[in-house]
Amino acid sequence: MHLSQPFDPKVTEIMKKAQDMGGISQDEAVYLLRLELCSDEAYAVMALANRMSRQSFGGKAERHFHIGLNVEGCVYNCKFCSLTKQAGIFKGSEEFSREQLLAWGKQGQEQGADGLNLMTTGRYSFEKLLEIGAWLSKEISVPLVANTRDITHKEGEALLAHGFQGFYHAVRLGEGKDTPFPVETRIKTLKVITEVGLKWANCIEPVGPEHTPEEIAGLMVLARELGATYSGVMRRINFPGSPLGHHGMINELEMARMVAVSRLVMGDVAKAHCTHEPNTAALMAGANLFFPEVGSSPRDAQSDTGKGRGKDLEACARIFREMGLDPYLPSNCFDQARPPAEPTDTCPSSYNGLP
Numbered sequence: 001m002h003l004s005q006p007f008d009p010k011v012t013e014i015m016k017k018a019q020d021m022g023g024i025s026q027d028e029a030v031y032l033l034r035l036e037l038c039s040d041e042a043y044a045v046m047a048l049a050n051r052m053s054r055q056s057f058g059g060k061a062e063r064h065f066h067i068g069l070n071v072e073g074c075v076y077n078c079k080f081c082s083l084t085k086q087a088g089i090f091k092g093s094e095e096f097s098r099e100q101l102l103a104w105g106k107q108g109q110e111q112g113a114d115g116l117n118l119m120t121t122g123r124y125s126f127e128k129l130l131e132i133g134a135w136l137s138k139e140i141s142v143p144l145v146a147n148t149r150d151i152t153h154k155e156g157e158a159l160l161a162h163g164f165q166g167f168y169h170a171v172r173l174g175e176g177k178d179t180p181f182p183v184e185t186r187i188k189t190l191k192v193i194t195e196v197g198l199k200w201a202n203c204i205e206p207v208g209p210e211h212t213p214e215e216i217a218g219l220m221v222l223a224r225e226l227g228a229t230y231s232g233v234m235r236r237i238n239f240p241g242s243p244l245g246h247h248g249m250i251n252e253l254e255m256a257r258m259v260a261v262s263r264l265v266m267g268d269v270a271k272a273h274c275t276h277e278p279n280t281a282a283l284m285a286g287a288n289l290f291f292p293e294v295g296s297s298p299r300d301a302q303s304d305t306g307k308g309r310g311k312d313l314e315a316c317a318r319i320f321r322e323m324g325l326d327p328y329l330p331s332n333c334f335d336q337a338r339p340p341a342e343p344t345d346t347c348p349s350s351y352n353g354l355p
């Protein structure tokens with residue numbers, strides 16, 4: 001076995017800049033995304049991202065519970081999505097009942113979810129989403145986050161008035177090519193979200209091996225510039241018959257490296273750092289937010305992903321605790337009144353009670 005080559009001085013320089021929490025540039029992020037995956041430098045970047053998150057988020061693990069409200073063959077036919085007409089997996093349309101939504105919401109509340117992310121397909125009624133928000137926010141105290149089509153200022157204000165605190169939205173990789181939506185429309189919505197006072201939830205997604213470091217880093221920097229509450233990385237999951245399936249999928253190690261680079265870019269803007277689907281490697285690279293999932297999912301061929309690929313709240317809590325993060329601390333994402341997370345250098349090696 002050989003000792004590795006001398007450490008790349010350019011990586012040292014970028015890391016020194018990143019640890020001041022002021023973010024790094026697109027070119028610097030590209031440089032890190034091009035490092036040899038199992039190099040000392042790549043692991044050093046992951047270690048730094050890990051330390052930045054554990055210190056700034058105070059050891060908190062966030063679980064934002066994804067509830068997909070409806071299933072249909074969506075006419076927009078985004079190539080990475082299983083809920084499309086073209087994929088042919090879901091022929092009719094189905095909405096989960098109010099009873100079912102309430103049961104999932106209560107489950108989230110009882111099991112300590114930090115947010116409920118209500119996702120719809122592209123043409124779901126916006127009025128209906130508002131009704132559900134108003135009703136659910138009276139029944140459940142967990143903050144609601146909408147995940148739906150592009151919105152106007154008026155619609156953003158309506159979401160706030162109907163119980164929503166956040167909005168998940170992203171310029172997707174391949175936007176305008178693998179989706180019918182222009183990048184400019186997406187960016188306009190991102191500005192609406194923050195201008196009306198909704199928390200903007202973001203992710204660099206859905207990453208596949210075909211995406212270039214330049215495209216990926218560009219979206220990371222956009223998240224920092226427009227003030228995302230969180231912005232980690234989600235890989236594309238290929239479903240049976242996926243139009244992008246021939247590209248393959250990135251593995252969890254590659255995703256962890258991207259999570260780390262994104263963490264360095266976000267610096268002190270981030271209140272949390274997400275990854276999807278839940279995995280251990282990303283928790284050693286700066287991630288602290290998982291999405292447990294039920295209801296519809298653009299990654300699943302099951303109408304209720306809770307019975308398919310989706311991980312439940314308890315499973316996510318177990319992974320976090322095994323990695324020394326605490327899902328039962330208060331969220332850093334929503335409650336303005338609570339004091340900022342206590343910085344900690346401690347990385348626990350054990351926990352009390354059951355996993």
Ligand code: SF4
Nearest residue numbers: 074077078081121122
């Ligand atoms: S990602 Fe959304 S808009 Fe695109 S096909 Fe899937 S459900 Fe429709």
